[in-house]
Amino acid sequence: MEILMAFVIGFLFFAAIYLILSKSLLRIIIGTGLLSHGAHMLILTMGGLGSDAPPVLADGVSNSSMADPLPQALILTAIVISFGVTAFFLVLAYRAYQELKTDNIDEMRGEEHDE
Amino acid sequence: MQLWMIFLPVLAALFMPLLFKKIKLHTGWFVFIVPVVLVSYYVSKIGERASYASWTWVADLQLKIDSSLDGLGLLFSILISGIGALVVLYSIFYLDKTKEQLHNFYIYLLLFMTAMLGVVQSDNVISLYLFWELTSISSFLLIGYWFTRDGSRFGALKSMMITVFGGLLMLGGFLILANITGTLSISEMMLQTSVIQESPYFTLAAVLVLLGALTKSAQFPFYIWLPDAMEAPTPVSAYLHSATMVKAGIYLVARFTPIFAYNTTWIWLIVVLGLITLFWGSFFATKQRDLKGILAFSTVSQLGMIMSMLGVAAMSYHVEDGVENVFKFAGFAALFHLINHSTFKGALFMIAGIIDHETGTRDIRKLGGLMSIMPISFTVAMIGSLSMAGLPPFNGFLSKELFFTTMLNAQDFSFASIATLIPVAAWIASIFTFVYCLYFVTGIFFGKQQELPKKPHEAPIGMLISPIILASFVVIMFFIPNVITDALIKPAVLAIQPNLFVAVSDVDIHLQAWHGFVPELWMTLGVIAVGFALFMTVKHWRKIYTIVPEWFSLNQLYRRMMRLADEDMTKLSKLYMTGSIRMYFIYMFAAIVVIVLSTLFIKDGYAFSTDNVSKIGPFDIALVVVLVVGTFTVLFARTRLTAIIALGVVGYSVAMFFVLFNAPDLALTQLSIETVSVALFLLAFYHLPKLSRHEARLPFKLGNFVIAAAVGVMVTLMALAAHSQKLLPSISEYYKETVYKEAGGGNIVNVILVDYRGFDTLFEITVLALAGMAIFGMIKLRRKKGEHHNETK
Numbered sequence: 001m002e003i004l005m006a007f008v009i010g011f012l013f014f015a016a017i018y019l020i021l022s023k024s025l026l027r028i029i030i031g032t033g034l035l036s037h038g039a040h041m042l043i044l045t046m047g048g049l050g051s052d053a054p055p056v057l058a059d060g061v062s063n064s065s066m067a068d069p070l071p072q073a074l075i076l077t078a079i080v081i082s083f084g085v086t087a088f089f090l091v092l093a094y095r096a097y098q099e100l101k102t103d104n105i106d107e108m109r110g111e112e113h114d115e
Numbered sequence: 116m117q118l119w120m121i122f123l124p125v126l127a128a129l130f131m132p133l134l135f136k137k138i139k140l141h142t143g144w145f146v147f148i149v150p151v152v153l154v155s156y157y158v159s160k161i162g163e164r165a166s167y168a169s170w171t172w173v174a175d176l177q178l179k180i181d182s183s184l185d186g187l188g189l190l191f192s193i194l195i196s197g198i199g200a201l202v203v204l205y206s207i208f209y210l211d212k213t214k215e216q217l218h219n220f221y222i223y224l225l226l227f228m229t230a231m232l233g234v235v236q237s238d239n240v241i242s243l244y245l246f247w248e249l250t251s252i253s254s255f256l257l258i259g260y261w262f263t264r265d266g267s268r269f270g271a272l273k274s275m276m277i278t279v280f281g282g283l284l285m286l287g288g289f290l291i292l293a294n295i296t297g298t299l300s301i302s303e304m305m306l307q308t309s310v311i312q313e314s315p316y317f318t319l320a321a322v323l324v325l326l327g328a329l330t331k332s333a334q335f336p337f338y339i340w341l342p343d344a345m346e347a348p349t350p351v352s353a354y355l356h357s358a359t360m361v362k363a364g365i366y367l368v369a370r371f372t373p374i375f376a377y378n379t380t381w382i383w384l385i386v387v388l389g390l391i392t393l394f395w396g397s398f399f400a401t402k403q404r405d406l407k408g409i410l411a412f413s414t415v416s417q418l419g420m421i422m423s424m425l426g427v428a429a430m431s432y433h434v435e436d437g438v439e440n441v442f443k444f445a446g447f448a449a450l451f452h453l454i455n456h457s458t459f460k461g462a463l464f465m466i467a468g469i470i471d472h473e474t475g476t477r478d479i480r481k482l483g484g485l486m487s488i489m490p491i492s493f494t495v496a497m498i499g500s501l502s503m504a505g506l507p508p509f510n511g512f513l514s515k516e517l518f519f520t521t522m523l524n525a526q527d528f529s530f531a532s533i534a535t536l537i538p539v540a541a542w543i544a545s546i547f548t549f550v551y552c553l554y555f556v557t558g559i560f561f562g563k564q565q566e567l568p569k570k571p572h573e574a575p576i577g578m579l580i581s582p583i584i585l586a587s588f589v590v591i592m593f594f595i596p597n598v599i600t601d602a603l604i605k606p607a608v609l610a611i612q613p614n615l616f617v618a619v620s621d622v623d624i625h626l627q628a629w630h631g632f633v634p635e636l637w638m639t640l641g642v643i644a645v646g647f648a649l650f651m652t653v654k655h656w657r658k659i660y661t662i663v664p665e666w667f668s669l670n671q672l673y674r675r676m677m678r679l680a681d682e683d684m685t686k687l688s689k690l691y692m693t694g695s696i697r698m699y700f701i702y703m704f705a706a707i708v709v710i711v712l713s714t715l716f717i718k719d720g721y722a723f724s725t726d727n728v729s730k731i732g733p734f735d736i737a738l739v740v741v742l743v744v745g746t747f748t749v750l751f752a753r754t755r756l757t758a759i760i761a762l763g764v765v766g767y768s769v770a771m772f773f774v775l776f777n778a779p780d781l782a783l784t785q786l787s788i789e790t791v792s793v794a795l796f797l798l799a800f801y802h803l804p805k806l807s808r809h810e811a812r813l814p815f816k817l818g819n820f821v822i823a824a825a826v827g828v829m830v831t832l833m834a835l836a837a838h839s840q841k842l843l844p845s846i847s848e849y850y851k852e853t854v855y856k857e858a859g860g861g862n863i864v865n866v867i868l869v870d871y872r873g874f875d876t877l878f879e880i881t882v883l884a885l886a887g888m889a890i891f892g893m894i895k896l897r898r899k900k901g902e903h904h905n906e907t908k
Binding site for chain 2: 017
């Protein structure tokens with residue numbers, strides 16, 4: 001499963017980078033969304049996938065059969081941060097569109113010798 | 116006291132603005148006190164033993180500001196303060212208090228004086244370097260004194276670029292030496308010459324230090340800044356660019372001779388470059404039309420002469436027959452000519468300044484016939500020029516004879532038969548020296564008087580005092596040379612050739628004007644005869660200067676290099692700094708891929724093993740298919756709405772993966788956040804482009820595809836390699852065991868977030884708060900139309 005996931009994550013990264021290299025601001029933000037999905041899955045996969053129970057103390061569950069809790073805690077933090085950043089980006093894109101009347105980043109260039 | 120003397124000029128400089136603004140008397144009179152005090156102090160030191168004073172600056176780094184007054188240091192100090200006094204006196208009459216910003220001028224000049232005294236007295240290489248650069252900076256300021264003129268700024272920049280270039284290389288040489296010997300003190304380095312010689316970096320250090328000296332002393336091919344430095348006021352040209360600063364390089368070579376003379380590269384570079392400079396400068400001096408231009412090239416040429424003699428002096432380190440050997444004159448001759456050159460060149464510059472001042476031009480083609488109008492200037496110019504040409508009864512004759520002796524002896528230097536060319540080259544160069552000396556005097560004072568911008572008359576006596584004093588030195592030194600040589604030069608020779616002489620009494624050189632019909636005399640006669648013939652026929656061979664086209668010159672090379680550094684580099688950076696964020700992304704991703712993949716495979720970090728892998732269930736495969744299809748849909752979506760919804764699909768399938776892999780908290784968070792995100796995306800979409808209704812599929816770009824695919828492959832390989840070689844067990848066992856005992860909780864993920872690693876959570880909350888505030892700010896605070904700056908109401 002981990003090997004399959006490695007390929008899936010690679011594919012997610014590929015799609016994310018391809019979108020980030022596009023011209024439309026919205027597609028770039030979608031790309032960053034895919035990129036954070038890929039990163040979260042990568043953390044989880046690297047922690048090991050073969051568990052039988054969630055990391056919650058319960059009767060009849062041994063420590064060894066529990067999933068590793070540390071990557072999960074890391075991902076939880078990462079999800080919240082990436083959400084904050086994505087929300088910020090989206091509003092930034094929205095404002096940029098309002099001010100500049102474009103969402104094409106090739107048209108968003110500073111003037112030469114812009115102070 | 117000794118140390119304070121170095122800083123006396125700079126301390127005096129602090130009062131200059133006050134003296135200039137508040138007191139009507141010419142500021143120069145107050146400045147004049149400083150070099151007079153200095154010169155009397157240093158003259159009183161003549162004959163005393165070498166003295167040393169130091170002030171530790173940074174003890175841990177051996178940094179000291181020090182003053183070591185041995186023979187060489189004292190000789191230069193007297194030269195600097197003595198000519199400094201005469202130049203200040205001259206400048207009082209040359210610069211007008213009502214028209215010039217005198218406080219600037221004298222501050223720069225005093226700064227320079229301190230810097231120069233520091234250079235010649237420093238025993239610590241770092242403080243030597245600091246003072247060295249201070250001379251470059253003060254010279255820069257003085258050349259650009261009339262900063263409203265283009266020529267001044269160009270000349271100042273050029274001299275700065277070249278001398279600082281050399282200075283930095285010299286610092287490199289110093290650091291190598293310090294690294295080899297473990298000390299920053301020059302005198303301690305000299306005790307370790309055998310250690311230095313064994314170092315593989317010996318030649319490198321020698322060449323680097325030499326480059327500093329060559330650039331400062333305007334040697335070939337770095338002389339080009341000196342003619343352009345003639346834009347400075349004439350007192351500056353006389354002081355810095357003939358008598359003192361350009362001799363800092365000479366000083367450096369002399370000072371380091373006991374260390375580097377063992378290196379034959381050093382010797383040959385000095386001798387050959389010195390002779391080339393000597394010839395080149397004297398040859399091109401006749402081409403010049405500007406009085407100060409002629410004098411600049413003649414300075415270049417004379418400095419080359421001194422430099423080549425120092426090179427011959429270094430040869431004495433390679434022969435064994437002691438004091439009797441033939442190279443013993445060289446160091447002596449170099450220093451003797453150094454003093455002579457300072458006297459006559461200082462006088463000539465002052466005369467050029469007087470001519471400029473009294474006639475309004477420095478163009479030699481417009482001048483002529485001033486002999487009867489300006490008799491005193493004529494006499495001084497005549498004395499200076501004939502001394503420069505090497506004729507009796509002036510001091511230049513003695514040093515020219517010594518120069519010929521030195522060069523004739525140099526051909527005895529055993530390991531190069533090519534050395535026979537040395538005296539020949541020196542002789543030819545002397546002929547041209549003779550020619551431009553005649554050209555200088557006759558051009559100004561002989562012939563017919565022409566129309567001049569001002570009506571010429573003799574200069575005021577105040578302006579003439581300094582050149583007259585210098586000219587009388589020129590004559591006095593011919594008749595009683597040994598007084599000066601015994602007092603000043605012989606102690607200085609000890610510093611250059613400690614291998615030959617231990618005490619002043621060992622230097623058994625006695626100068627006399629007449630020493631029989633020796634080859635040197637015939638050479639001098641030859642110089643006069645051929646030089647006179649060449650001068651008479653100058654109209655016929657002048658064309659030779661036009662053979663070499665202007666674009667081929669070293670000045671053009673300099674301009675081209677400056678253009679390369681400026682325009683071409685700007686073009687180059689514009690080539691890749693396109694302003695397009697996508698291009699920068701491509702650079703970054705490509706660099707990451709190259710670095711990671713090459714490290715992974717070169718360092719043998721890649722591995723693949725199927726141990727420790729978990730089973731794949733049917734549900735897993737179904738979810739993978741959903742995720743991949745969702746991602747493809749994002750890529751191929753024709754409308755943005757499709758893309759956003761497909762992104763939602765991907766997010767939910769990620770949440771399903773979290774369920775599958777036993778991460779309930781993650782699944783919950785992911786589901787809710789994905790929902791909010793999609794809502795936000797839709798909100799943004801709703802407000803975005805009305806104009807781009809013609810929504811199209813993401814166009815395929817091969818370059819982007821390759822980069823993206825490379826990143827994907829890289830991530831996959833990294834993931835495989837990382838998973839295949841787990842080195843250590845997880846620390847999570849600790850959390851699992853202690854979660855209830857220590858923290859009183861059952862949900863391990865939550866306990867980690869708020870208990871074990873609560874700080875992460877604290878700052879993640881901060882991130883959310885910041886994002887919220889920033890979003891609020893972006894929406895609420897906006898600039899009103901028409902306003903442009905600084906409003907955040």
